[in-house]
Amino acid sequence: MDIKINKIGVMTSGGDSPGMNAAIRAVVRTCAFHEIECVGIYRGYQGLIEGDFKQMNARSVNNIINKGGTILKSARSKEFMTKEGRVTAYAKAKEEELDALVVIGGDGSFTGAMVFSQEFDFPVMGIPGTIDNDIYGTSSTLGYDTALNTVVEAIDKIRDTASSHNRLFFVEVMGRDVGYIALNAGVGAGAEEILIPEENLGKERLIESLKRSRLSGKSSSIVVVAEGDKTGENVFELKDYVEENLPEYEVRVSVLGHMQRGGSPSCWDRVLASRMGVKAVESLLEGKTNFMVGIKDTKMVLCPIDKAVKGKTDINLELLRVSDIMTT
Numbered sequence: 001m002d003i004k005i006n007k008i009g010v011m012t013s014g015g016d017s018p019g020m021n022a023a024i025r026a027v028v029r030t031c032a033f034h035e036i037e038c039v040g041i042y043r044g045y046q047g048l049i050e051g052d053f054k055q056m057n058a059r060s061v062n063n064i065i066n067k068g069g070t071i072l073k074s075a076r077s078k079e080f081m082t083k084e085g086r087v088t089a090y091a092k093a094k095e096e097e098l099d100a101l102v103v104i105g106g107d108g109s110f111t112g113a114m115v116f117s118q119e120f121d122f123p124v125m126g127i128p129g130t131i132d133n134d135i136y137g138t139s140s141t142l143g144y145d146t147a148l149n150t151v152v153e154a155i156d157k158i159r160d161t162a163s164s165h166n167r168l169f170f171v172e173v174m175g176r177d178v179g180y181i182a183l184n185a186g187v188g189a190g191a192e193e194i195l196i197p198e199e200n201l202g203k204e205r206l207i208e209s210l211k212r213s214r215l216s217g218k219s220s221s222i223v224v225v226a227e228g229d230k231t232g233e234n235v236f237e238l239k240d241y242v243e244e245n246l247p248e249y250e251v252r253v254s255v256l257g258h259m260q261r262g263g264s265p266s267c268w269d270r271v272l273a274s275r276m277g278v279k280a281v282e283s284l285l286e287g288k289t290n291f292m293v294g295i296k297d298t299k300m301v302l303c304p305i306d307k308a309v310k311g312k313t314d315i316n317l318e319l320l321r322v323s324d325i326m327t328t
Contacts, residue, residue: 003123005284007037009053009098012070013044013109016261017129017143019269020070023104025061026277027127032058034285039096043073044105045080045112051092065270068146068263074105080112083119090120099123100284102277104142106130107309110292114305117290125280126292126305127273131261133180136311137303138294142276145268147174147260148185155189158254159222165250168210168221168242172235172255175226179315181260182226187323192221194323197228198315203238206231207245209327214248221249275300 010027012020024040031038040060042052054060064071079085093101100123103113113124128135131147151173162169171191173181179196186194192213195201201209206223213221225235232238239251265273276293279300283291291302303311 003099005036005099005123007039007096007098008100008102008281008284009039009041009048009093009096010056010072010102011041011044011048011104012072012074012129013103013105013112014074014076015106015130016069016074017131017141018068018146018261018263018265019142019273020104020129021064021067022265022270022273023127023129023142023277024070024072025065026274027102027281028056028061029058030278030281034281036285039098040072043075044077044109045089046075046077047073048089048092049077049079049085051096053096065274066264068261068265070104076108086116086119089116090122093122100125100289102127102280102284104129106132106141107135110135110305110309114290114309117305123284123289124305125284125289126308127276127280128292128294128308131181132175132178134178134313135292135294135308136313137292137301137308138296140268140272140295142269142273143261143265144180145272146263146266147181148188149266150260150263151181151185151256152188154254154256154259155185155191155222155224159189162222168223168249168251170223170225170235170239170251170253172225172227172253174256174260176228178313179226179229182224182229183315183319183323186224187319187326189222189224190326191224192327193223194327195223195225195229195231196315197226197230199320201231203231203241206238207242210242210246210249214246
């Protein structure tokens, strides 16, 4: 890439995650450090199509590193999925004299960035912002650590009630396609069982496990369920099945839902966002494009954005074994 970068646009797209504001701050201040302009794009790709831009400088991002959500807002744009929509977006980008884009989001956001870059030869760089930690090319995504802490704190509180009333709680956490949150939070919170999409426990084995827990003297239990788990049709169907087969249990369901996305980012997510923002801007200034910034073995790395979109993440088999041992 021979284009000289004088002005970078930054946007957040798709589902919000803690740490997005810290990443915006890092991008804006790295641009200021290198004496280039930075433009905030509101509402993701829809804002790019509509030219919803705001000039940003180092003072524009004061006191946002600790805030959840995203000051640039987020939206899903059906219009950007069309060729006509992307043509309009490119015209707005050129009108604003943008030379490159930093896109903070998940695989859907990166797919949009990849297509946009290919169609118009426009430099892009991705920063992975999603609590699910399901992006190939990085060991941690922005918001994942915060979401884990939120889930563990919630389960700790639910356990107080479960113990007080001798109840079994099914706690559903986010994870439609992957079970990273369920597995790690389940181990961290000492759950009696963990149900994830990657490992189908089966209803019979679940019942046997709960029977063993009961016989070992446990009067209450926590079962963490990823929303994409296929053990039952849904967590409420699982509750009914357990009540039918283990009538001695009083069963409750707690769906944590979108509370997992909110809240002030953890120190880990703030530092990670800062490192990723710096790496994204400086990589563009070095002439690199069509990459996603990631972290591997504590080091910042670049992953081709097409691999980040198409690559498959693998569940930690060692942690699965730890989970089996801990639930004995």
